[in-house]
Amino acid sequence: MTNIGIVGSHGRMGVALAAAISEAGQHHHGIDKGGNVAKLAERSDVLVDFSSPAALEATLDACIAAKKPIVIGTTGLEERHHYLIDDAAKDIAVLQTGNTSLGVTLLAHLVREAAARLDADWDIEVLEMHHRAKVDAPSGTALLLGQAAAEGRGIDLDRCSERGRDGLTGARCHGKIGFASLRGGTIAGDHDVIFAGPEEMLTLSHRAENRMIFARGAVKAALWLIHQKRGRYRMAEVLGLS
Numbered sequence: 001m002t003n004i005g006i007v008g009s010h011g012r013m014g015v016a017l018a019a020a021i022s023e024a025g026q027h028h029h030g031i032d033k034g035g036n037v038a039k040l041a042e043r044s045d046v047l048v049d050f051s052s053p054a055a056l057e058a059t060l061d062a063c064i065a066a067k068k069p070i071v072i073g074t075t076g077l078e079e080r081h082h083y084l085i086d087d088a089a090k091d092i093a094v095l096q097t098g099n100t101s102l103g104v105t106l107l108a109h110l111v112r113e114a115a116a117r118l119d120a121d122w123d124i125e126v127l128e129m130h131h132r133a134k135v136d137a138p139s140g141t142a143l144l145l146g147q148a149a150a151e152g153r154g155i156d157l158d159r160c161s162e163r164g165r166d167g168l169t170g171a172r173c174h175g176k177i178g179f180a181s182l183r184g185g186t187i188a189g190d191h192d193v194i195f196a197g198p199e200e201m202l203t204l205s206h207r208a209e210n211r212m213i214f215a216r217g218a219v220k221a222a223l224w225l226i227h228q229k230r231g232r233y234r235m236a237e238v239l240g241l242s
């Protein structure tokens with residue numbers, strides 16, 4: 001039986017993850033803010049993090065010290081967090097993703113394909129809606145989908161993204177990838193990638209009906225990751241889509 005350590009165990013995802021781990025016949029234990037992450041890492045075969053970007057550095061240090069792999073599902077990560085992940089991946093296996101579901105992983109693949117085939121006359125906009133308690137925007141999934149679109153089009157997302165329009169913005173910049181975020185109610189996570197072309201529009205969408213889709217995907221990723229060498233991995237590799 002695999003022992004999976006949960007960082008953020010009492011949160012919305014932590015609770016769903018514990019249910020998915022039990023469903024898969026595995027064992028779980030976890031911590032929340034103020035918990036001893038070093039002890040958690042020592043006692044676990046693999047960690048799964050659904051907490052806060054503020055927890056990441058200490059969590060990675062604990063995983064490196066205990067030589068344990070980790071799945072990072074926390075979103076709202078900044079550039080410095082990605083450097084920390086790249087550094088950690090020199091010592092341990094790390095999988096970081098803004099979305100652990102099968103549907104979104106496949107959607108990212110389709111978005112990359114569509115963006116590669118449609119020229120820059122097709123404006124790309126990513127629209128997401130989440131529950132009222134979500135603290136980061138755009139969602140990690142929206143950024144992951146924007147990245148897939150940028151890869152398909154062969155452009156750099158950091159230079160080409162347009163976030164949060166307000167006021168007298170001027171006309172849309174040619175070739176940019178736009179992001180819009182809506183918040184309200186209890187929505188688990190809705191994402192649309194819109195390709196708006198000359199007189200026609202293509203929309204690729206995903207609707208999460210329940211957090212269990214993320215939790216089951218995270219368990220699958222964790223059980224896969226314990227057999228991998230050190231390095232940085234993506235969800236597409238777990239699901240054989242890369």
Ligand SMILES: NC(=O)C1=CN([C@@H]2O[C@H](COP(=O)(O)OP(=O)(O)OC[C@H]3O[C@@H](n4cnc5c(N)ncnc54)[C@H](OP(=O)(O)O)[C@@H]3O)[C@@H](O)[C@H]2O)C=CC1
Nearest residue numbers: 008010011012013032033051055073074075098099100214
């Ligand atoms: N990749 C994916 O597929 C998905 C990613 N997410 C992401 O997962 C994260 C968590 O989401 P959600 O469960 O809704 O959020 P919640 O706010 O419900 O839960 C966060 C949990 O993390 C704990 N926490 C906060 N800081 C620390 C810390 N320093 N050390 C350990 N635990 C800590 C909190 O504990 P306390 O209450 O004590 O502060 C809480 O239990 C978000 O970034 C979200 O975007 C969500 C769904 C899917």
Ligand SMILES: O=C(O)C1=N[C@H](C(=O)O)C[C@H](O)C1
Nearest residue numbers: 075098134139140141188189
């Ligand atoms: O905070 C959430 O709830 C979710 N966060 C992830 C994100 O930021 O994309 C994944 C999912 O959409 C739910």
